[in-house]
Amino acid sequence: MHASPVHFQPRPAPLPVDAPAERWPLAAIEALFALPFAELLFRAQTVHREHFDPTEVQLSTLLSVKTGGCPENCAYCPQAAEFDTGVEASKLLEPAVVLDAARRAQAAGATRFCMGAAWRGPKDRDIEKVAELIAAVKGLGLETCATLGMLEDGHAESLRDAGLDYYNHNLDTAPDFYGDIITTRAYQDRLDTLQRVRGAGVKVCCGGIVGMGESRSQRAGLIGALANLDPYPESVPINHLVQVEGTPLHGLEPLDPLEFVRTIAVARITMPQSRVRLSAGRQEMGEAVQALCFAAGANSIFYGDKLLTTGNPDVDADRTLLAKLGMTTS
Ligand code: SAM
Ligand code: DTB
Ligand code: SF4
Numbered sequence: 001m002h003a004s005p006v007h008f009q010p011r012p013a014p015l016p017v018d019a020p021a022e023r024w025p026l027a028a029i030e031a032l033f034a035l036p037f038a039e040l041l042f043r044a045q046t047v048h049r050e051h052f053d054p055t056e057v058q059l060s061t062l063l064s065v066k067t068g069g070c071p072e073n074c075a076y077c078p079q080a081a082e083f084d085t086g087v088e089a090s091k092l093l094e095p096a097v098v099l100d101a102a103r104r105a106q107a108a109g110a111t112r113f114c115m116g117a118a119w120r121g122p123k124d125r126d127i128e129k130v131a132e133l134i135a136a137v138k139g140l141g142l143e144t145c146a147t148l149g150m151l152e153d154g155h156a157e158s159l160r161d162a163g164l165d166y167y168n169h170n171l172d173t174a175p176d177f178y179g180d181i182i183t184t185r186a187y188q189d190r191l192d193t194l195q196r197v198r199g200a201g202v203k204v205c206c207g208g209i210v211g212m213g214e215s216r217s218q219r220a221g222l223i224g225a226l227a228n229l230d231p232y233p234e235s236v237p238i239n240h241l242v243q244v245e246g247t248p249l250h251g252l253e254p255l256d257p258l259e260f261v262r263t264i265a266v267a268r269i270t271m272p273q274s275r276v277r278l279s280a281g282r283q284e285m286g287e288a289v290q291a292l293c294f295a296a297g298a299n300s301i302f303y304g305d306k307l308l309t310t311g312n313p314d315v316d317a318d319r320t321l322l323a324k325l326g327m328t329t330s
Contacts, residue, residue: 024227029220032266044265047272048297056328059303061105066092066117072184078244078309079118085246102137113137114145116308121150131162138163150193156200167197168205174221177214207237211255227270236274240281242310257289261296268297275300283311
């Protein structure tokens with residue numbers, strides 16, 4: 001007597017693969033989101049393994065080099081001056097302080113060091129000072145990343161010449177939800193800055209935030225906006241909104257964790273060669289959801305006990321989790 005055969009559900013019909021002007025039409029991305037969870041993860045894992053070792057995760061450490069007092073009104077952000085969040089404004093950190101933090105990050109195992117500033121955009125004098133910071137960090141042998149807001153002509157070139165590897169500038173959300181979140185700068189401003197970064201030959205780190213009250217279709221719109229950049233970003237941070245008291249988005253219904261995992265999987269499938277970073281929100285997530293995110297194709301994290309102003313799992317907790325999962329780091 002043979003054991004009774006296991007019956008699998010037939011595979012869903014293939015997704016639309018026609019590639020007109022847009023490489024990823026919204027309908028194709030929405031179709032990915034709508035797949036049965038196991039099917040979506042299988043597809044994401046298949047794509048992941050074509051380009052990466054699925055057991056390897058890259059570690060980036062963040063440092064806020066200029067905190068708070070920002071004139072923009074991004075509704076998620078604790079550093080916007082107009083929200084009463086308890087974040088105090090401070091000046092740009094001195095090179096010695098930054099270098100010390102970068103050395104500690106490197107000793108803990110980070111390979112990339114990302115410096116963030118709460119600016120609308122840097123002034124020429126700020127660029128000179130940040131260039132010093134970049135050169136010092138690069139001198140340690142770390143990869144460098146900076147996120148300073150909107151760049152003007154020549155800024156990206158100066159940062160590149162100082163040793164900048166990546167510039168982070170997020171699209172944050174779908175074009176049709178953007179106006180609900182930020183009114184002090186336009187989507188096109190962001191695309192212009194990304195173009196300047198590309199034009200200077202600096203690698204692009206660009207992602208967004210989910211859990212801000214957007215619809216699934218708008219999450220698909222964010223992933224589409226990223227995946228249709230030509231070329232798509234080398235590094236894609238997917239942030240789960242960290243709700244901070246005093247910001248307009250505080251108190252929202254949190255996103256279903258499995259929907260977050262789906263977002264990671266769809267980013268992996270549509271941007272197969274990118275580092276997809278499981279970014280803000282890990283502290284609130286728990287180990288099982290993070291493990292699902294790695295299984296869905298995330299292969300980078302922010303590493304260190306602080307993001308910019310909010311908490312992140314401490315290094316020991318992350319080392320324990322990665323060991324439990326049998327992951328290696330780079
Ligand atoms: N001021 C610069 C800018 O906005 O481009 C650089 C720093 S800004 C804090 C960098 C990114 O952090 C934002 O684009 C956003 O995606 C992310 N971020 C800020 N606050 C967040 C929060 N509460 N939860 C998740 N991500 C957040
Ligand atoms: C990104 O996409 N997420 C990071 C980094 N790029 C600069 C920032 C997350 C910030 C979370 C809120 C805070 O700590 O202030
Ligand atoms: Fe300012 Fe950046 Fe925060 Fe927006 S996200 S308020 S630009 S620091």
